[in-house]
Amino acid sequence: MKGTEANDRDLNWVYLLIVVVLIIQILIYYSLTRYFA
């Protein structure tokens, strides 16, 4: 895919954000599980 639309570089940081948010959520849920068990 060489078209400009195919590579929205300005969206790369959003992809990174998705991964970071996922990791933070998993850590929060893990803490909840352990703390309240």
Added chain:
Amino acid sequence: MSKIDWIVMVVTLLVIVLYGMWKSRGTHNIKGFLLADRKLPWYHVGLSVMATQASAITFLSAPGQAYSDGMRFLQFYFGLPLAMIVLCITFIPMFRKLNVYTAYEYLEKRFDIKTRMLTAFLFLLQRGISTGIAIYAPSIVLSTILGMNITYTTIFIGGLVIIYTVYGGTKAVSHTQLFQMCIIFSCLFFSAYMVISMLPENIGLIDALHIAGKMEKLNIIDTHFDWNNKYNIWSGIIGGFFLQLSYFGTDQSQVGRYLTGSSVKQSRLGLIMNGLVKIPMQFLILLIGTLVFVFYQFHPAPVFYNKIEVAKIENSSYKNEFESLNKQFAEVHSEKTIFLNNLKTALDTKDQSLIDVTRDNLHASEKKEKEIKKSVTGLMKLNDAEADTNDTNYIFLTFVTNYLPVGLIGLLVAIIFLASMGSTASGLNSLASTTTVDIYKRLIDKHGDDKKYLAVSRLTTTGWGIFCIVIGVYASKMGNLLEAVNILGSLFYGTILGIFVVAFYMKKIGGQSVFYAAILAEIFVCIAWWSNLTAFLWLNVIGCLLVMIFSYILQRIPILHNKSVPN
């Protein structure tokens, strides 16, 4: 339901459906009917994608699942954000570049017609059955409220959805879904607030979470790896990633949603929104179920939540046995209340040894309750072999109708209807798109005019609607609906995803190889499921990997070798 609830429900339904139909007026061509003229902004795409996945099943089944099995189901969604990234980078630009109506059109351009037809067939089979189950879910609501036979309510709701979808097409679906999701989010927050406010005075949110945690309902993360454990973090991230990638990347009910975006970027932003919001939304829904569980620890809980089945056993020759079990259940329940008060004291005084003792006592009581419940369902089966002995879908509904204030009940019931209508409409719309574009337009009438294709789309929507109603009538025997849909999806999604992965990333593989590889992989997946080889989420991974491996091997067999490899 009170009169006010009925008014709230009918007005909410009418306003939203009429708005969607008004917005979709003037749909005179197939592009408008199937793709909403590709004009929708990202938030429209995002909410539409979420509304398609969040059917009535989500709001009925998930709280019940949390009530009976805890919150571990949340892990199922951990692969979703990662799948969104892959879709944004690979799938969306590929589909948009080729200007396709359905995902399967792409497969003919890349491989050959038989691979396109095989994939479309697997999709139609799977989506047809899933949509039937989605129609059945809100029928539970109507039958519980009106006390009607579930078969009639399924037919009634299915009929309503057909009229709405045939008239509006994708445009109506998307516009209604936008409204639905706004109301759904507001109602969810309000429901959570209501459950917390109805707990006993001395029990706050933190206490409720402690109680849920000690009774193994706050088991969100399970890091222990086990092939046969349905929900742990590994099956959630890996298996869930493959399932969600396949669902969003190859299931026309979702592809059809994000192809409506006004540009590649708008479609991508819509999916990104889904990746960020989906897990917190699901967490909230499951948390409501857990809080309902805590609520019922302090209030009289029925031994079985499906009133229709309870009425059947109460009017049978097993009446006395049932009453005796009911009495035992109430005794265990009041015994549990004493333990819960002890737990509260232990938590307040931070007495760890008392906490441990009380936790063990609560587990013992829970075990006793489960045994009593097992005896009750055993009686139900003895009385009627066809009895529906799974009541998880009725738990949240019972709570809503018995305890929520007037007006809110009507709104929540309307939401369950709307959610179902949204996802069912998307399902019917995608079934019609695939039948019209991939089968009728490709095999029967290649050079028809736009009006004819529009008429065929409307006709196939009706046909699939009737098929789904028939499936819905039989769906009551499938246990927990949410799991039934996901298990069904996992049987086919892995193979379908495998075909697309080979198409995108294994450029040297031809149509002949991938076609036979897909058939072999599907047979293997069915055998693996039949023989309980592994938990269902892993079937997605197995199916996808097998298609890739078999394609690679078959490509090396000279007889099958396809000389002309496209692209």
